[in-house]
Amino acid sequence: MHAAPTLGLILPPDQAPERFVGTARATEDAGVDELWLWEDCFGQSGTSTAAAVLAATSRIRVGLGLMPVPLRNVALTAMEIATIARMFPGRFLPGIGHGVLEWMAQAGVRAASPLTLLSEHATALRTLLAGDELSVDGRYVRLDRVRLRWPPEEVPPLLIGGGRPKTLALAGELGDGVILAGELTPGAAADVTRAAVRTVLDARATVGGEGAFPVVQFAGVRSDASADEVAELVASLGDAGATSVPLLALDADGEPERGDGIVRLATTIGALGR
Template sequence: MTVSLRLNNDVESSALLDLARAAESAGFDQLWVSNDLMIRSAPVLLGALATATSRIELGIGIANPYTVHPAEIAMMAATMQELSGGRFRLGLAAGAAEFLGWVGISQPTPLTTTREAFRAIKALLDGGRPVDVPGTGSGWAEEAYLRVPPVPTPISIGAMSPKMVAFAAQEADGVLALLFPPEHFTVVREQVETAAAEVGRDLADFDLPACVWLSVDDDQEVADRALAHKLAYYGSAFSPYLLTRAGLSRGDFAGIDASLRAGDPEGAADQVTPAMLRLGISGDPDAVVSRCLSLIESGVEHLSFGPPLGADPVAAVELIGETVLPRLTGVTV
């Protein structure tokens, strides 16, 4: 069983270092940092984390080819591999159209753009030239290659739509599919298996984490409140496809969005319903273990816990390490 931790780049730098050290001590295998627009730079944060840790793998989740050119993404990945001693993992995706709109960037052809970027980045990291690889788009010249030694790097695709999941299954090393609700894992796994079979691909080394939002605390209400704030901020940006699977729609978040626009985050959190809370996992350690075990029974081999984690993230990571992971990592299906 692989266990990973996902953190947002809204965490203060010094606090992120504390969380990384706590995650490594708690026994997590991987640590991923988001790169949401207009907050902190994930590549800079990961550079600091690479020097503050020694064992845990480090990933960016995600880089996107709309705000950063694939050549620079490859440069960043190669440098991170060098700095971390080969512990870096790259997450690549199209990004959220709503957030890209904040900076005046449109998102036409997200699947095509992501596929072309992936192929170019992979070629560069493997020591090749994008110009020699079909499906990398136009504009690459013979001179476009990295002037550093080849650094093959695991690349996972951030995906929510079935088509993006299928692309990841056929070409990438893994897929980062946010699961709202967590039980959506079985659907994603089926999509991955079907797409891989179409091209005759063996998925033995394919990384398919169950990426869930987690909030844990000895007090159920405290855990739920932390998750409610997270859902209030991001809920309306979720894919309609995923919300529908949970019996929800973007319209259900209209009142929440209005409260946020009015500068009332507490009022927004008050409107998060029990059905919305089921989009993630929250509760005391026993409740968290129970829901995670049901995921493992459905075939999950990699559990990936994302924020809010809890009211006190460092304490939550330590609590997970002490009371949750020991009851999960030895489980076999």
């Protein structure tokens, strides 16, 4: 029997940036424990939005799922994570991943081997966040005696997002947790989550991984869904191995909400979490 997963709310980049702070405050006031942001091309910057939301709130944890590594120099990613982690210790949950490959091509940064890039980026990022100096000459990541001046005193868990088996295995081997996008539609299949968790944990076992391993499973639900509907969905994903279930508010057409429906779902989530 799995423990009940942490409930969260997703704030996707489908609304103007100036609305994020107010929505985040309302989400915290509703009693929600986690608020998740996406760094979609070509919407809001993930780290700047996370910093603004953290500064505007006092308790809620803010996850960023995820930062696409082709867009980012690993030294800059480390600097941004370290800065936010020092300013808001224990409240920032950073995630990295491939990003949407079509968007990476639009930006002129699509890698010939996304898996190699993600592996090199994750390995370097862990070293830099630990405060160590790093020189590396990889296929994609090249650094010469780089060390953070202000490494985080409390290193946040590095989450790796994925969906395909090789990326899930990499998350198990190199990550402190995994982000599963899954099907962002009502009634997302728990068996998909269960299979992904098995792949991740099997890979983690091969490298001797021990202890807790967060599994963040994104899911979509109608913003006017009843508390019982939300609870049933979350329970099924928790039984499949998810430890955190951030929910995306969907409108009647199955598209991300842009209005009051987001706060309405936050109120439902907050009530269930009490």
